[in-house]
Amino acid sequence: MRPRSFLALLGALSLSGDQVLAAGNLTSLVNLFIGTASGAGGASGGNAFPGTYPIPPISIAAMSRLTSLNGSMSMDDTGSAIPHAMAKVGIDVSTTPRQAGYISDNSSITGISLMHDEGTGGNIAGGYGIFPLFPLQNCAFTSCSVGIAARSMLRAAGKDAASPGYFTTTFVNGIQIETTSTRRAGLIRFTFPPSATPNNVVVDLTNDLQRSFHGGSLLITPDARVKLGGTFMQSYGTDNYTVFACYDFLNANPTPAALLQYGTYQSASTSSPANISVNPSGSSLVFPFTPNTNPTQAGALLSFNTTANNDRVTARFGISFIGPDHACANAEEEVPTWDWDGVQEASRSQWEEVLSRVQVDTEKEDPTIVELLYSSLYRASLVPANLTGENPYWSSPYPFYDALFCSWDTFRTVHPLLSILSPYEWSEIVNAYIDGWRHTGYIPECRANTKAGYVQGGSDGMPILGDFAVKYGRDADRLGVPVNDLYQALVDTAENTYALGDFAVRQAAMALDKPASDVAKYTNRSMNFVNHWDASVVHDGYKGFMQRRYANGTFAFSPPDACSPVDPTPHSCARGSDNNVGFYQSSSWEMSFFAPHSMSTIVRLMGGDEAFVNRTEHYFAKGYFQAGNEPSFQTPWLYHYANRPDLTALRLRRVVYQNFNTGIRGIPGNDDSGAMASLLVFHLLGLYPVLASTQFLLSSPFLSSYTITNALRGTRTRVSVNGFDSSTLLATPPSGSRLYVVGVQVNGVRRETVCWIGWDDLVGGGEIVIEVGEKPLEEGCGTGAAARPASLEDGGF
Ligand SMILES: *[C@@H]1O[C@H](CO)[C@@H](O)[C@H](O)[C@H]1NC(C)=O
Ligand SMILES: *[C@@H]1O[C@H](CO)[C@@H](O)[C@H](O)[C@H]1NC(C)=O
Ligand SMILES: *[C@@H]1O[C@H](CO)[C@@H](O)[C@H](O)[C@H]1NC(C)=O
Ligand SMILES: *[C@@H]1O[C@H](CO)[C@@H](O)[C@H](O)[C@H]1NC(C)=O
Ligand SMILES: *[C@@H]1O[C@H](CO)[C@@H](O)[C@H](O)[C@H]1NC(C)=O
Numbered sequence: 001m002r003p004r005s006f007l008a009l010l011g012a013l014s015l016s017g018d019q020v021l022a023a024g025n026l027t028s029l030v031n032l033f034i035g036t037a038s039g040a041g042g043a044s045g046g047n048a049f050p051g052t053y054p055i056p057p058i059s060i061a062a063m064s065r066l067t068s069l070n071g072s073m074s075m076d077d078t079g080s081a082i083p084h085a086m087a088k089v090g091i092d093v094s095t096t097p098r099q100a101g102y103i104s105d106n107s108s109i110t111g112i113s114l115m116h117d118e119g120t121g122g123n124i125a126g127g128y129g130i131f132p133l134f135p136l137q138n139c140a141f142t143s144c145s146v147g148i149a150a151r152s153m154l155r156a157a158g159k160d161a162a163s164p165g166y167f168t169t170t171f172v173n174g175i176q177i178e179t180t181s182t183r184r185a186g187l188i189r190f191t192f193p194p195s196a197t198p199n200n201v202v203v204d205l206t207n208d209l210q211r212s213f214h215g216g217s218l219l220i221t222p223d224a225r226v227k228l229g230g231t232f233m234q235s236y237g238t239d240n241y242t243v244f245a246c247y248d249f250l251n252a253n254p255t256p257a258a259l260l261q262y263g264t265y266q267s268a269s270t271s272s273p274a275n276i277s278v279n280p281s282g283s284s285l286v287f288p289f290t291p292n293t294n295p296t297q298a299g300a301l302l303s304f305n306t307t308a309n310n311d312r313v314t315a316r317f318g319i320s321f322i323g324p325d326h327a328c329a330n331a332e333e334e335v336p337t338w339d340w341d342g343v344q345e346a347s348r349s350q351w352e353e354v355l356s357r358v359q360v361d362t363e364k365e366d367p368t369i370v371e372l373l374y375s376s377l378y379r380a381s382l383v384p385a386n387l388t389g390e391n392p393y394w395s396s397p398y399p400f401y402d403a404l405f406c407s408w409d410t411f412r413t414v415h416p417l418l419s420i421l422s423p424y425e426w427s428e429i430v431n432a433y434i435d436g437w438r439h440t441g442y443i444p445e446c447r448a449n450t451k452a453g454y455v456q457g458g459s460d461g462m463p464i465l466g467d468f469a470v471k472y473g474r475d476a477d478r479l480g481v482p483v484n485d486l487y488q489a490l491v492d493t494a495e496n497t498y499a500l501g502d503f504a505v506r507q508a509a510m511a512l513d514k515p516a517s518d519v520a521k522y523t524n525r526s527m528n529f530v531n532h533w534d535a536s537v538v539h540d541g542y543k544g545f546m547q548r549r550y551a552n553g554t555f556a557f558s559p560p561d562a563c564s565p566v567d568p569t570p571h572s573c574a575r576g577s578d579n580n581v582g583f584y585q586s587s588s589w590e591m592s593f594f595a596p597h598s599m600s601t602i603v604r605l606m607g608g609d610e611a612f613v614n615r616t617e618h619y620f621a622k623g624y625f626q627a628g629n630e631p632s633f634q635t636p637w638l639y640h641y642a643n644r645p646d647l648t649a650l651r652l653r654r655v656v657y658q659n660f661n662t663g664i665r666g667i668p669g670n671d672d673s674g675a676m677a678s679l680l681v682f683h684l685l686g687l688y689p690v691l692a693s694t695q696f697l698l699s700s701p702f703l704s705s706y707t708i709t710n711a712l713r714g715t716r717t718r719v720s721v722n723g724f725d726s727s728t729l730l731a732t733p734p735s736g737s738r739l740y741v742v743g744v745q746v747n748g749v750r751r752e753t754v755c756w757i758g759w760d761d762l763v764g765g766g767e768i769v770i771e772v773g774e775k776p777l778e779e780g781c782g783t784g785a786a787a788r789p790a791s792l793e794d795g796g797f
């Protein structure tokens with residue numbers, strides 16, 4: 001790594017242009033509703049979470065915590081969301097699919113709950129959605145409709161609104177709902193229309209989004225504090241988790257509503273869950289753990305005297321995976337004074353800081369691109385969630401992060417984006433991956449709801465750790481990341497798993513000065529993917545495909561279009577034992593292009609540059625490309641490896657404009673924990689990361705300039721496009737428009753390649769000038785041996 005030059009830093013800090021915009025209002029550019037359309041009927045719902053913003057068998061300890069809610073009030077034990085928060089508060093719809101709880105439709109709402117997933121696929125009933133509140137008006141205490149079916153309520157048209165740190169909607173009955181939050185706590189308030197009767201709030205113990213209650217308990221104290229604990233099923237996977245919350249109602253600032261009455265409610269029996277009665281003198285409920293889902297409706301009901309001068313009931317909540325008192329302590333610590341505006345502004349300003357790590361001239365650039373950029377940066381920083389201090393399984397000095405699901409989705413673009421923009425956050429996340437290995441023997445792959453989830457194939461935490469070693473290995477001490485443990489985690493996992501992971505170990509071995517024998521071993525193993533190349537398979541006139549192979553060397557044939565979007569035959573493409581294709585959520589057509597560390601090998605196997613280009617064009621034309629699926633992320637960029645960056649530039653315009661927009665259907669698939677969001681950021685910036693390496697593929701940006709901040713390096717790097725042509729901002733740029741990159745200068749020095757730039761260029765501070773023209777360079781990527789992006793087979797990296 002090149003030491004950062006003082007002059008370069010000065011240069012960066014004295015930039016005019018974009019810098020002026022640093023003090024802007026980038027949060028106002030975020031559209032939280034992108035990707036919130038329903039995925040019903042096979043449509044591509046993004047499952048994005050718009051709210052203010054999100055697991056092991058239940059332990060004996062968790063059980064005893066559950067039954068001790070009755071214990072002390074002591075302190076022993078936050079869509080509204082802040083970056084990487086545990087709390088993600090939002091409303092939950094009654095219809096499925098509802099992976100993130102919220103859907104932009106007209107279905108009724110069943111609750112306002114505290115945690116949510118972001119953009120996941122899987123279980124259509126959703127994950128989390130725990131301990132919802134619900135406001136009720138015009139009912140006598142013991143006859144209020146507390147059950148989930150009876151209480152559900154439609155929203156008034158056009159009332160949903162959200163900005164980073166704030167969410168609101170209004171029911172058709174006129175009750176307004178607002179939320180804001182911190183990392184593990186937050187505020188929810190209800191503004192009631194004038195009414196002669198008291199206003200009530202349900203605190204629901206049993207209904208998470210997937211209605212998977214397996215036991216729990218609740219305790220109300222006379223000061224209107226409600227403590228809850230419950231065991232529910234993880235978002236998908238077979239395990240359950242236990243979670244706790246603490247609600248307070250009486251200290252709203254400035255004017256608390258007066259508590260009139262409280263009690264509990266519960267179903268008459270598990271066989272008649274809808275027959276619910278309110279017990280006006282109840283203050284606790286206990287449901288022992290049951291191996292089967294308990295359908296009971298149960299919770300607390302509180303009644304408030306709101307008046308014409310004070311028509312609000314405000315709830316403060318805290319959440320925890322440790323225990324109920326911990327949840328209360330989190331609320332007291334993070335929202336001590338119930339200062340709504342303070343909490344909302346703190347959230348907004350944290351988001352503002354995260355968004356400002358990429359600065360553009362918001363007046364000058366294309367408004368749609370600006371909206372896509374900042375909305376995507378927002379969604380790319382919701383998860384993983386910082387659960388430090390909330391690890392129920394082991395105690396450790398290292399950070400604990402959750403909602404890693406799945407690394408299979410996030411290793412390609414989420415983590416590389418964090419590597420550039422968020423070095424401190426990323427090193428905490430990397431530490432959490434290492435600590436997972438330290439305590440479980442494996443680098444976590446898909447941990448969610450605090451529970452392991454080996455849901456997707458391989459161990460894709462490996463390229464993430466390898467990428468960290470390559471980019472920040474030398475800064476690791478400063479970042480608190482123990483690199484020897486990182487390396488051991490990689491080696492241990494490599495001894496159990498496969499090729500891209502092996503490349504990650506190889507790269508880490510190089511970056512961390514490990515023995516040459518390790519480098520040689522894992523370099524060799526990185527090339528094992530060629531053993532899956534069956535040169536005899538012909539499909540659509542193209543020869544040679546990746547296939548399954550038996551230990552005796554025989555290939556097992558499956559049709560290369562199996563599990564592609566145009567598969568003529570239904571196949572099972574998930575990880576189950578009924579998958580007889582051999583590819584996970586992808587086809588042989590697609591995976592035959594996947595060796596990002598040695599693409600020249602693939603080009604060679606496919607018959608050379610021209611044949612490779614023909615085949616890539618055919619892949620798109622025939623519909624094997626699937627914009628909403630991660631294995632397709634890099635394919636629009638692959639022309640680079642055949643020396644045709646012009647075709648990449650054309651393809652990227654088409655891919656972006658045909659698959660992304662600012663509407664509720666603006667994401668081509670599940671957002672997948674920010675995977676689509678981070679991919680779009682890279683496309684718009686004209687960059688694509690080569691995993692576990694210092695290379696970024698380079699193409700024609702969708703912006704005339706942008707400035708990237710890296711806080712660890714203390715650098716600002718300005719990328720500008722000389723000759724930027726806004727007429728290229730179309731799926732099919734007009735001929736003669738200046739789309740093609742024809743020159744690259746870094747700090748005034750001309751590069752021999754227009755196809756890639758290095759990590760040190762991107763975070764080194766200074767100026768990168770990309771020159772665009774009407775015609776591509778005749779030499780393709782440029783001149784010199786390193787003009788094309790690196791490949792292991794050619795001695796690259
Ligand atoms: C940001 O912009 C929004 C929308 O224009 C405006 O309502 C809000 O007050 C602004 N916030 C700040 C802090 O300038
Ligand atoms: C939930 O956890 C308990 C306690 O570890 C375990 O016995 C039970 O099998 C789990 N239930 C399910 C449905 O996973
Ligand atoms: C609460 O604690 C008391 C005293 O320890 C005990 O008698 C009672 O059964 C407990 N109630 C619940 C609901 O656990
Ligand atoms: C909700 O919207 C759908 C689709 O527009 C429509 O068919 C349905 O009637 C609406 N339902 C209600 C309750 O408004
Ligand atoms: C509801 O449960 C109560 C007992 O809690 C019972 O008396 C009543 O008959 C039940 N009602 C119905 C409709 O089943």
Ligand SMILES: *[C@@H]1O[C@H](CO)[C@@H](O)[C@H](O)[C@H]1NC(C)=O
Nearest residue numbers: 198258259260304305306307
């Ligand atoms: C509600 O508050 C108002 C104003 O303080 C008071 O006059 C009224 O008696 C209260 N109602 C109840 C039921 O306590």
Ligand SMILES: *[C@@H]1O[C@H](CO)[C@@H](O)[C@H](O)[C@H]1NC(C)=O
Nearest residue numbers: 084386388389399424425428
């Ligand atoms: C994560 O939470 C811990 C504990 O509160 C805190 O020290 C750390 O700064 C947080 N990390 C980020 C990136 O906010």
Ligand SMILES: *[C@@H]1O[C@H](CO)[C@@H](O)[C@H](O)[C@H]1NC(C)=O
Nearest residue numbers: 521523524525526527528530
């Ligand atoms: C890897 O090592 C094996 C065993 O020594 C050897 O047969 C193979 O050719 C090597 N592969 C590469 C790509 O060097």
Ligand SMILES: *[C@@H]1O[C@H](CO)[C@@H](O)[C@H](O)[C@H]1NC(C)=O
Nearest residue numbers: 549550551552553554555556
């Ligand atoms: C190789 O193994 C497969 C699976 O066990 C078997 O079907 C096939 O006949 C074997 N081929 C040879 C040449 O032994």
Ligand SMILES: *[C@@H]1O[C@H](CO)[C@@H](O)[C@H](O)[C@H]1NC(C)=O
Nearest residue numbers: 607608609610611612613614
């Ligand atoms: C690529 O496609 C073109 C146009 O169909 C064809 O003329 C050419 O022969 C193909 N090249 C190779 C190497 O297959």
